[in-house]
Amino acid sequence: MKNEKKSERRLAYILVAPSLLLILAVAIWPVIQSFYFSLFDYRLNNPAKSALHLDYSLNLERYLENYPFLMSALKQEIAQATDAEKEQLESLQEKLQQVDEEIRADKEAAKRYEQVDEILNNFEVPSEELKIVSIDEEAAQHLTKTISETKQTLKTLNENGQLKQGDKLTGLANGLSGAVIEPNFVGLAHYKNYLSDSRLWKALWNTTVFTVISVSIELVLGLAIALLINKAFFGRGLVRATILIPWAIPTAVSALMWKFLYDGQNGIVAKYFADIGIINDMSELLTTGTGAMFAVIFADVWKTTPYMALLLLAGLQTIPSSLYEAASIDGATKWQQFVKITLPLLKSSILVALLFRTLDAFRVFDLIFVLTGGGPANSTETISILAYKVMFSQTNFGGGSALAVIVFICVAIISTIYIKILGADLISDRK
């Protein structure tokens, strides 16, 4: 019997393992990486910052494409130079040689140096991993200093017309200057910047307004609808199907649909709203901040109230009708029945529905991205939209990741609060 238990347990772990590993690899690991990215000045459009560098490093490809040629050009120049320049050039040559030796003093760097040199001599392209070698800070700073000194001297000499191959020399020196890669580790600087940036607080505020208003309206309306349709009637299936359609349609598509209905010139909903006086002018819906926020919330309420009603209806149906019968025999009014029976028994259904809806609303992206793009003037820009824009429009992956981590933390806080209220109900065995 004990053996059986053991083998059952082993089987269970084997069965769970693939799912757990996948979840770890595609969901948990990326979140950890997001946090790591957020500590760097990580920009895809800037070659020196398109990878994460904790230390100073040297782009050997860049270095070796310039250094040897610069040295040989210097040598030629020295051979033809007059005494005054000769001295200057020789000193440059000496300094450059010195830093080159300094770089190669490191064993690993020296090895890679040879490898990359050989690859370049064969007119091939070295791999990203091979060509970037980390060097110590002192050597890196010395190198940077020497290169800029070289650049300066050559530039002055060239401007005075004292060089035979002036343009070539300055060109090579310039090429060399991009070889040193500074660490782009910035620690918590992104967080510090964003947390003191009014745009982030505006986005957080927008997200909160959107979440609180849309979820409360959805809850009240959803509960009302659920109470009303919680009875036997003809055409139940049809109503249920109707309810499911807004939920099932892609959010992006429904957002586009609403954009058409809200249109300032040809939108039918905008026209009706203007006719009944909710708005003064048809164009107000998408061109003013308040109008756009209202439009976005309205579209969200349309899409998810039915879903909310469905969840609550399922909860209502588990309440035994005998309770209501007993209550009405005791002379309880409808309202008393609702407060004393329905609400307490529906509590966990309501909380679960609220949890999922709050999180969904807080993460909102598709709806607003398509409907308003966050505008006008960032008045509907939520935190997810802001993070997306920073990442993909400004190609600032470091900053964007910091914002993404902020979204993650907010979501974690919200779920913790709900789960505290719900207790362990949510994951306990239900039989």
Added chain:
Amino acid sequence: MQKKAGPLFYVFLFVFVFLIMFPFLWILLSSIKPLTELFGDEAFNWFTSHPTLKSYVSVFVNYPFLKYLWNSTVIATITTVYTVFVAAFAAYAIARLDFKGKSIILGIVLSVSMFPQIATISPIYMFVKKFGLTNSYLGLIIPYTTFALPLSIWLLVTFFRKIPFDLEEAAKMDGATPLQTYFKVILPLAVPGIFTTSILVFIAAWNEFLFALTINTAENYKTVPVGIAMFQGQYTIPWGEISAATVIVTIPLVIMVLLFQRRIVSGLTSGSVKE
């Protein structure tokens, strides 16, 4: 409380259904209007006197809409089949077998399903880029695992738990191993639950927007939601085509919902209602 519905109730019901369906109705009516009637005064007429299918033709001729449909179908189908397959084993173990760490695992699954997509997008984007998977089916199927797998496990666990435990005991008595029990006894009984889970995962994958928007940017690999959203040009928005495309994607959805509404509702509510 089960009481009979009066006539007033049906009026309310009609208004409710009408309000929910109004946007679709309007889009349907707009999709058969000639372009000139989509703008100006005529834009507010309910019915056009010159119905035309021009917008529908244009959707297929001027846009690779068929390709979008195909891409979405392939990606959503593969995502569904593979995640439900992997999840079924885990869900069986969690629901039916006795082992330590069960509630921790379920807790992880639930928390991962609450992860905001934006929090995983930058590393996933860098990953698919590094392996040359942008603009490929695999480039979306991998990230879709992030929400499809937790969803599948969560739903399947609730379905597996509903299957009577006596059956397992009986199988055990007869000398069946847990794996035999799984394939011969539990799995056949779980088919409806697996089917329901598949529908919900399929819809979730079909509707996904953020990953599709950032990873598959080439015309030939766009999915339906991104494809339609990108119909809008810099200055003009082709409302006729957008309406037609919306109708085209909504119709199969309506059919599916009509056919499977009971299953979908049971899936949606299974995680939230105590029974």
